[in-house]
Amino acid sequence: MxxxxxxxxxxxxxxxxxxxxxxxxxxxxxxxxxxxxxxxxxxxxxxxxxxxxxxxNIPLNIAVTGESGSGKSTFVNAIRGIKNSDVGAAPTGCVETTMEVTAYPHPNFPKVTFWDLPGIGTTRFPADKYLKHVKFERFDFFIIISADRFRENDVKLAQEIHKMKKKFYFVRSKIDHNIQDEKENQRDFNEETTLKRIRDYCIQGLQQQGFEAPQVFLVSSRKLHLYDFSLLHETLERELPAHKRNINTTSESYPCCTF
Structure with missing residues (x-):
C-alpha cells in the first residue's frame, strides 16, 4: 500500500x-x-x-461548574497547566472569588475555552436563578466539580445538562483532603479501598438519577501526579473530537429554565 x-x-x-x-x-x-x-x-x-x-477549527466551550468552594477555579488553572499564582490564572481563595462567568483559553488547544462559572447555591447565585444568570445553555460541554459529599445541586446540574442533550464529566475534587482525613480517623486505613468507596459513591449517586455510565474522576488540583488527574486530561484530549461533533447535534437553542 x-x-x-x-x-x-x-x-x-x-x-x-x-x-x-x-x-x-x-x-x-x-x-x-x-x-x-x-x-x-x-x-x-x-x-x-x-x-x-x-x-x-470548531470552537469548544467547556463550562466548569459546581458549588462555591468546590475548587472550580483551581481546577481551571490546573487543567490549563498553570499555577494559581501565574499571570492569567483564574483567581482562587478561601472565599467566593468567581463573581462572573470568565473565559480561559487552553494554551495547547487554541479552539478550546474553559469557562469558570460562579458557584451555584450562594446568596449571589441561588439555584433557582443560576441557569439563567450564567446562560447555561450556551456551553457545549460541562465539567461538574464537587467536593466532599454528592450534593443536590450536583444532581440538578447533571439533570439540566442531560435535558440539553449534552455531556459532562463529574470531578470529585480535593481528594487529598479526604484521604488525609480518612488516614487520621480510620484504624485500618487503606487508600485504595477509600478511593474505590468514594468513586462508587459518586457513580451510584449519578446512576440513581438515571445516568447509566457516568464518567467520574477523583482529583487533587494541588497534587496532579496523584489519583485521576492524568486520566482526566488524557480522556478529555482523546474525546475532544467527539465533543466537537456533538455541537452539531445539539445546536438548536434550548430555553434556559430555572430549577
Missing part, C-alpha cells in the same frame, strides 16, 4: 474510532467512497484531511 493508501486507512480508522456519524459526516463518507470507487486515493485522503482540519 502506498503513502496515500496508508493515509486513507489511517484517517478512516481515526474517524471510526470516534464514531463520528452525524448528518454532515454521512455526507463526507459518501464523498470519500466516491473517490475510492474511482480509485482516486489522493482525492479521498485530501477530503479526509480537509474534514479533520474543519473539526480542529
Amino acid at each position: 502506498n503513502h496515500k493508501g496508508h493515509l486513507v486507512q489511517k484517517h478512516w480508522l481515526f474517524v471510526c474510532r470516534r464514531n463520528w456519524f452525524g448528518h454532515q459526516f454521512v455526507k463526507e463518507i459518501k464523498e470519500w467512497k466516491e473517490a475510492l470507487m474511482n480509485n482516486d486515493r489522493a482525492a479521498a485522503a485530501a477530503k479526509i484531511q480537509e474534514y479533520l482540519e474543519k473539526q480542529d
Whole structure:
C-alpha cells in the first residue's frame, strides 16, 4: 500500500474510532467512497484531511461548574497547566472569588475555552436563578466539580445538562483532603479501598438519577501526579473530537429554565 493508501486507512480508522456519524459526516463518507470507487486515493485522503482540519477549527466551550468552594477555579488553572499564582490564572481563595462567568483559553488547544462559572447555591447565585444568570445553555460541554459529599445541586446540574442533550464529566475534587482525613480517623486505613468507596459513591449517586455510565474522576488540583488527574486530561484530549461533533447535534437553542 502506498503513502496515500496508508493515509486513507489511517484517517478512516481515526474517524471510526470516534464514531463520528452525524448528518454532515454521512455526507463526507459518501464523498470519500466516491473517490475510492474511482480509485482516486489522493482525492479521498485530501477530503479526509480537509474534514479533520474543519473539526480542529470548531470552537469548544467547556463550562466548569459546581458549588462555591468546590475548587472550580483551581481546577481551571490546573487543567490549563498553570499555577494559581501565574499571570492569567483564574483567581482562587478561601472565599467566593468567581463573581462572573470568565473565559480561559487552553494554551495547547487554541479552539478550546474553559469557562469558570460562579458557584451555584450562594446568596449571589441561588439555584433557582443560576441557569439563567450564567446562560447555561450556551456551553457545549460541562465539567461538574464537587467536593466532599454528592450534593443536590450536583444532581440538578447533571439533570439540566442531560435535558440539553449534552455531556459532562463529574470531578470529585480535593481528594487529598479526604484521604488525609480518612488516614487520621480510620484504624485500618487503606487508600485504595477509600478511593474505590468514594468513586462508587459518586457513580451510584449519578446512576440513581438515571445516568447509566457516568464518567467520574477523583482529583487533587494541588497534587496532579496523584489519583485521576492524568486520566482526566488524557480522556478529555482523546474525546475532544467527539465533543466537537456533538455541537452539531445539539445546536438548536434550548430555553434556559430555572430549577
